[in-house]
Amino acid sequence: MAMRIVACLNGDRLPGAHPTLPVSAEQVAADAEAVVAAGATEIHVHPRDGRGEQSLEPQVVAPLLERLRAAVPGVPISVTTALTAEPDPWRRFDLVQRWGALPDSATVNLHEPGAIEVARLLADRRVPVEAGLRDVNAARILVASGIAEEFSSVLVEPEEPEVRGALDQAARIGAVLERAGLADLPRMLHGAEETAWPLLDAAVAEGLDVRIGLEDTLRSPDGAETDGNAALVTLAVARLPER
Structure with a gap:
């Protein structure tokens, strides 16, 4: 299976955190075109409302x-379900339940309250679910959930x-995943800020998705402020083995 190269366009960053941070649907779509042209194979996005705030509202x-x-x-388009986008776990469940248009996949952070219910x-x-695992306890939640086979992949973060x-x-x-017999579940590894590039290199070395x-x-990687998402993807692709 080919390595997945996912461009995570905006996350929970505040508007203005970077001059090119995409917030509006128009900006996100334009950035998506640019990162795919640079080599990304998938898009991950945190939807934003008209005020630029994260939202899981169907509209x-x-x-x-x-x-x-x-x-x-x-x-493929992946959408977050993080509580940063909707802090109330019960309301999050209701919003996801009311989605009329469905993404190609969704990420669910297993350390968050209500995560297993949203994943189920x-x-x-029929939306593929990626299990977000920030630590060993989250991995244990996945193992004990009783629905590990329902997850399409694992996001180690x-x-x-x-x-x-x-x-x-x-x-x-x-190690937790391997002991539980889940070693074959497709896995992505990523870091943030100071660990972003070293963990990307570690993922490449292990043959994991990035x-x-x-x-x-x-x-x-040199510490200079990037020009934006497409520039980051270009740099990442240059660090991958030839495809």
């Missing part, structure tokens, strides 16, 4: 998906700010 998600699919037809709802709606600690956490998460974008870092 926000549907138009965004429509624009993205028009901009990058055939490219998405699976029931250690939050330790230092590279050594993040790599150690990722290794411990991997992601990069303004959600994870505002800087190039």
Whole structure:
């Protein structure tokens, strides 16, 4: 299976965090075109309302998906379900339940309250679910959930700010998955800020899927502020083995 190269376009960053951070549906769609041209194979996005705030409202998600699919037809679109987008777990469940337009996949952070319920709802709606695992406890939740087979892939995203600690956490998460017989579940590894590029390199070395974008870092590997998502993807693709 070919390595997935996911462009995470905006995340939970505040508007203005970077001059080119895409917020509106138009900006996100334009950025999607640019990152796909640079080599990204998938798009991950946090939908935003008219004020630039994260939102899981059906009337926000549907138009965004429509624009993205028009901009990058055939490219898989992943949407967040993080509580940063909707802090109330019960309301989040209701919003996802009311989605009329469905993404190609959704990420669910397993350490968050109500995560398993949302994951089960998405699976029931035939939306592939990526399990977000920030630490060993989240990996154990996946194993104990009783629905591990419903997840399409695993997103290993250690939050330790230092590279050594993040790599150690990722290794411990991997060990939990292996002991549970989940080693074959497709896996992505990524960091954030100072760990973004070192963990991308570690993922490449391990043959795991990768992601990069303004959600994870505002800087190039040399520490300079990046020009934007397309520039980040271009740099990431240059670090991959020839495809």
